[in-house]
Amino acid sequence: KAGVTQTPRYLIKTRGQQVTLSCSPISGHRSVSWYQQTPGQGLQFLFEYFSETQRNKGNFPGRFSGRQFSNSRSEMNVSTLELGDSALYLCASSSSGMPNEKLFFGSGTQLSVL
Amino acid sequence: GDSVTQMEGPVTLSEEAFLTINCTYTATGYPSLFWYVQYPGEGLQLLLKATKADDKGSNKGFEATYRKETTSFHLEKGSVQVSDSAVYFCALKGGGAGGTSYGKLTFGQGTILTVHP
Numbered sequence: 001k002a003g004v005t006q007t008p009r010y011l012i013k014t015r016g017q018q019v020t021l022s023c024s025p026i027s028g029h030r031s032v033s034w035y036q037q038t039p040g041q042g043l044q045f046l047f048e049y050f051s052e053t054q055r056n057k058g059n060f061p062g063r064f065s066g067r068q069f070s071n072s073r074s075e076m077n078v079s080t081l082e083l084g085d086s087a088l089y090l091c092a093s094s095s096s097g098m099p100n101e102k103l104f105f106g107s108g109t110q111l112s113v114l
Numbered sequence: 115g116d117s118v119t120q121m122e123g124p125v126t127l128s129e130e131a132f133l134t135i136n137c138t139y140t141a142t143g144y145p146s147l148f149w150y151v152q153y154p155g156e157g158l159q160l161l162l163k164a165t166k167a168d169d170k171g172s173n174k175g176f177e178a179t180y181r182k183e184t185t186s187f188h189l190e191k192g193s194v195q196v197s198d199s200a201v202y203f204c205a206l207k208g209g210g211a212g213g214t215s216y217g218k219l220t221f222g223q224g225t226i227l228t229v230h231p
């Protein structure tokens with residue numbers, strides 16, 4: 001069974017640009033979550049999607065948005081990039097996103113904003 | 115809100131030494147608790163989990179017991195190997211009402227473990 005797949009693996013952008021990251025969950029998983037990992041702030045929850053609906057979101061500005069498609073694949077978009085957006089962005093999937101379920105993580109997309 | 119506190123790191127040990135990484139939490143309701151491990155350049159891998167008080171999670175020689183009375187979930191291993199060198203994260207998934215728990219893990223700051231031969 002294939003794991004969680006994130007593309008691209010690395011991205012370099014400049015301030016003010018926008019970026020789209022992609023995540024394909026494990027087959028059969030309908031919940032997809034996104035996390036930002038930085039040395040200073042650690043791992044922080046961005047948002048969660050289930051059946052194309054955002055069910056939960058963290059404390060990030062509106063520049064961070066996402067969506068989920070009918071096949072459960074998800075994309076995350078960051079508009080008007082800032083230097084502080086440089087981070088490893090991790091996607092995770094689970095069957096339903098319920099509290100006792102474990103999350104399966106992808107290898108992440110390393111975003112560098114210059 | 116929910117929070118997780120891990121012991122200050124990094125931790126450096128010799129092979130076959132005993133490992134303890136402390137983790138305490140604050141949460142409403144009855145959260146599920148997890149330990150994840152991250153190897154260089156990779157995403158997070160689930161190491162073990164416990165979903166209710168007094169549950170013991172175990173995997174690959176690692177163990178952790180869900181202690182509700184002390185709000186702790188300390189990670190232990192009796193004999194570490196060089197291959198255990200990685201960053202370890204304690205995390206919780208809240209048991210609160212409503213949709214605040216969907217897909218959301220609250221992580222500790224991570225503990226870097228280095229094991230020397």
